[in-house]
Amino acid sequence: MGPGFSFPVSKRCVQSLAVDPFWRELPDALRRAAWDRFDARYDFRPGMDPASWPAIREPADSMTFDLSPIFSGDALGAAGWEAVEAEARRALLAVFADEEVTVLDWQHAAYAVPPGQLAMAPGSRWPEENEAWPVTVVPNGDYYAFLSADLAVGTFGHPWERTLCVIGEPMVVTLGRTLETWLPVLRRGGQPPTGAFRTPVL
Numbered sequence: 001m002g003p004g005f006s007f008p009v010s011k012r013c014v015q016s017l018a019v020d021p022f023w024r025e026l027p028d029a030l031r032r033a034a035w036d037r038f039d040a041r042y043d044f045r046p047g048m049d050p051a052s053w054p055a056i057r058e059p060a061d062s063m064t065f066d067l068s069p070i071f072s073g074d075a076l077g078a079a080g081w082e083a084v085e086a087e088a089r090r091a092l093l094a095v096f097a098d099e100e101v102t103v104l105d106w107q108h109a110a111y112a113v114p115p116g117q118l119a120m121a122p123g124s125r126w127p128e129e130n131e132a133w134p135v136t137v138v139p140n141g142d143y144y145a146f147l148s149a150d151l152a153v154g155t156f157g158h159p160w161e162r163t164l165c166v167i168g169e170p171m172v173v174t175l176g177r178t179l180e181t182w183l184p185v186l187r188r189g190g191q192p193p194t195g196a197f198r199t200p201v202l
Contacts, residue, residue: 022118023103023111023134031110034102034151041151046106046143053161055143058190063176064165066184067138071162081138084164084179088137088155091175092146093119095153102151105135106143138164 026034038044042056058064070080092101098116111134135144139157147154153168155175163186166176185193 023113024100026102026110026112031104034104034110035106038104038145038147038151042156044143048160050161053158054163054165054187054190055158055161056156056165058165058187059167060189061169061172062165062167062187062189063172063180063185064163064187064190065179066186067157067162067164069183070138080182084138084183085136087178088146088175089115089119091171091178092154094174095170096148100149101154102145102147102149103135104143104145104147108142109134111135 035044042059044056045052046055047053054064067084070077070084072080093115096115098114100112100114103111103113135146137144137146137155137157139159139162141159143159144157145154147156148168153170155171156165156167157163158165164179165187166172166179187193
């Protein structure tokens with residue numbers, strides 16, 4: 001984590017040592033293969049220098065949101081953080097149901113997760129609480145991605161730009177449509193949106 005960056009602390013966003021059993025950790029070979037495919041598809045270029053942003057080649061069917069309002073460090077920001085997480089989980093469930101989602105955490109473990117089974121598991125803390133999630137949708141200090149098996153649909157979080165890219169029409173029409181009612185849209189299809197920016201609620 002670089003100087004000048006701090007992340008709000010929320011018990012629902014802190015990584016837990018007790019990972020939910022529905023989070024299936026991928027073997028290292030599959031993790032590396034997934035990142036190779038991600039790099040090939042999106043031209044991934046990590047970096048803290050704004051000149052290198054965005055960190056991926058954002059596809060035509062994408063929306064990228066400015067997450068700065070939820071990094072305010074106050075109660076309103078924390079509420080916004082949890083709202084993004086809750087809406088993202090709802091959208092993942094609506095789009096993928098029991099289909100496994102590939103979860104990438106740069107330079108850390110990767111997982112395969114079925115949102116529907118996770119939601120309905122006995123004693124599951126999903127979606128009310130996030131303590132059993134080792135990776136969050138909001139980029140909490142690293143690059144996080146929740147993607148379909150072919151990597152064409154999902155989300156990509158950039159921790160330094162403080163953005164969330166919503167990728168693929170199924171996620172754009174669910175999560176994207178919800179977030180754009182209260183978060184600024186930085187890019188559509190990788191380009192600045194035409195017209196005036198929406199004024200964020202936060």
